[in-house]
Amino acid sequence: MSLATLYTLGSIGSCVLICVFLGVTLLRAKREINRLRSELQEASEQQRSKDSLLTQRSELDTIKDEFISTVSHELRTPLTSIRGALGLLSAGMMGEVDAKAQNLLRIAVTNTDRLIRLINDILDLERMESGRAPLHVRRCSLRDLVQQSVETMTPMAQTAQVELTLALLSPPEGMYFDGDPDRILQILTNLLSNAIKFSPAQSIVTIQVEADLDSVLVRVADQGRGIPLEKLDTIFDRFQQVEASDARQKGGTGLGLAICRTIVLQHNGSIWAESNESHQRGPGATLLVSLPRTSRAQDGAATPRQITTSSLPPSGDGMIILCDDDAHIRAIVGEHLSQQGYSVLEADCGEKAIELAAANDVSAILLDLNMPGMSGWETLQRLKHSPATANVPVVILSVLSSGSSPAGGHKVSAAAQGWVQKPFNEHILLAELSRVLHTGEGPAHVLLVEDDLDLAAVVIAGFEEANVRVDHASTRQQAMEHCQLSRPDLLILDLHLPDGSGFSLVDWLRQQPELRSLPLVVYSGQEVSEGEMSQLRLGPTQFLTKAKIQPKEVEQLVLSIVQRLRVPDETLREVFD
Known part of the structure; x- marks a missing residue:
């Protein structure tokens, strides 16, 4: 065999080996590609399955939320009606009952309260475990x-x-x-x-x-x-x-x-x-x-609750001068006023308050009495003697009671339109401020917006002996019509209405110049989150949950607010001769 033949056979053998090697490599590569493809398909299927599970979980969470909301409203509202009616009967509001009937009422009240506690505890526990009741640390x-x-x-x-x-x-x-x-x-x-x-x-x-x-x-x-x-x-x-x-x-x-x-x-x-x-x-x-x-x-x-400008009622409720030498008090009170839509000017002394009042269109002044330099007593005297500021309402913020007076002087309560004693509850402060800005005469006018007629009847019955006129609206549209005809002093609002939510009604009220600072009591079967509270605030606003707060307690709260809103202002007298 010649060398050329051997060389040729060697070349062929090398090619065959290379081909075999390439074939084996390609086979391995194909197997690896198939394996990767299979893994990718499996991963894709797992991702689709995971996405499907997430979608199902989201749908289940939505259904769960809707169920909790429905339970809150559909159970709490009738239970509140039952408990309120029993309370009126037990208190003798509908006439005297004999001892046997009174005992039966006691049994009914006790067991209704037990059922209410059970429902409230179940809903509270569910909200906490599902993360819908975050901590405010x-x-x-x-x-x-x-x-x-x-x-x-x-x-x-x-x-x-x-x-x-x-x-x-x-x-x-x-x-x-x-x-x-x-x-x-x-x-x-x-x-x-x-x-x-x-x-x-x-x-x-x-x-x-x-x-x-x-x-x-x-x-x-x-x-x-x-x-x-x-x-x-x-x-x-x-x-x-x-x-x-x-x-x-x-x-x-x-x-x-x-x-x-x-x-x-x-x-x-x-x-x-x-x-x-x-x-x-x-x-x-x-x-x-x-x-x-x-x-x-x-x-x-x-994280503390964040209040954004878009979540607040529109400004225009008035400009308030806050005069207090304590920066901490100014910060706290100023925050509450800002959340209610007021514009706030701060003054750390009486001279500054007088200067701001003379230079701005001020709706009211919140004034501390015990300040270094010019005291609150002297500041009030100068404000009332100046033609530019004499008609600006002044609300006193003081550790002293409203009957107090400076040494050898007259009672300041005769010259101040309002008085809030420290330490104070912010709701009392806002109610007093609202009173001096929106005075009225005659019986207080309350509008109850509630679609459940039984509960509405119970709430209205509780005001029969009070100097309060309660009008009832069962829909959003009726509430708007009532407000346009006659501005109420206070609104009691359920959030579930047949033609729209209470949120949309509040949005409408904010667009009305005469209604944007209306005092509001939200009385609803559903729990209201911090974010929802910021969407619902008008003037002084309280949030109550049906079944947790009985109609009698709503009546007491409303009366405490409207008494401050509707008490006629004491005629201003010249007290600093």
């Missing part, structure tokens, strides 16, 4: 919250002949922590309520509070029958009672401790129960709550 004093809870529960303890004893085991300055004060107060009152209910007469409930560098701790110990060891953990589950008969004999829904646990977990804390006997402390049980001093809750939970 700020610096809190545990000592102050515990003392407030003790004051709240003292009447219940006295009725049960149980003594409440508070022991502060750490210095007060060491008891500050980051938390939602309203929610923490809910925990404390719930624990005290449970301890009182399960304590025998003539026993003691002890509340101990202590703190270290990292956490604060509350112990609530009673001298009742105690908790079996096997139930120390399960009592924090929903509808769990130590004994099956407790719900009937002691009352309650079986959700109180579950709500407490949810709130504590939101604060990244812990809650647990101990048997007193296991620690040789005698009968009874101890419930403990530990909370971190510095919040590590989710950022969203700790």
Whole structure:
């Protein structure tokens, strides 16, 4: 065989090997491509499945939200009607009832209240666990919250002949922590309520509070029958009672401790129960709550409510001069006024207030009395003596009562159109300011916007003996027509209306110059979030939830507001001769 032939055969063999190698490589590449394609298809299917699951979850959340909203309105509204009607009958508003009928009414009221508490607790727990009730975290004093809870529960303890004893085991300055004060107060009152209910007469409930560098701790110990060891953990589950008969004999829904646990977990804390006997402390049980001093809750939970310009009522309600030498007071009051749509000019002394009042078209002046330099008394005198400012309404903000007067002087209340005593509730301040800006004569005029005729009848019946005229509108359109015919002094508003929501009615009211500062009481079956509150504010605004607040309490609130709004101004007299 020649060398050429060998070379040719070698070349062919090399080509064959290369072809085989390329074939094997291509085969492997094809297999790898197929594998990757399969994985991509699987991943794509998983993503589609994941997207589908997310879509289904979103749809389920929507359905759940709609269900909760429906339950809130469709259960709370009729229950409020029932409870309100029973309350009117029990109070003798519809005439005297005999002893037998009174006992039947008592049974009906007791069991209606029990059903209301159950529904409210279920809805509250659901809102918290689904994240629709975020925390509003700020610096809190545990000592102050515990003392407030003790004051709240003292009447219940006295009725049960149980003594409440508070022991502060750490210095007060060491008891500050980051938390939602309203929610923490809910925990404390719930624990005290449970301890009182399960304590025998003539026993003691002890509340101990202590703190270290990292956490604060509350112990609530009673001298009742105690908790079996096997139930120390399960009592924090929903509808769990130590004994099956407790719900009937002691009352309650079986959700109180579950709500407490949810709130504590939101604060990244812990809650647990101990048997007193296991620690040789005698009968009874101890419930403990530990909370971190510095919040590590989710950022969203700790973010204060943000008020944006677009969420506020349009400006034009008036320009207010806020005169107080305390910058902290000016900041707080100014924020409340701004949220209500007022323009605010700040003055830290009387001279500055007089200068601003003379240079601007001012609707009212909020004036502190005790200021360095020119006092509030002197400032008020100069304001009333100046033709440029004599007719500007002045509301006094003072630690003094309205009957006070400067040494050797006349009562300032005769020259000031309004008076709010410090420390004050912002709703009282806003109501007093609204009164001096919008005065009226005769009976107060309240417009009730409510589509449930039964509840409307109950609410209206509660005002029969008051000097209040209540008109009723069952639709959004009727409410608008009523407001156009005669401006009410106050609006009571349900958010669910057959021809539109209460939100759209409020939007319409804001567009009307005479109605944009109308005092408002939102009385609805649905829970209102912080964001929704900012959308609903007009003038002084209160938010009440049906079933949680009974019609009688609505009546009391409305009367307290309209009395301030409609009391005729005292005729101004020259008091500084």
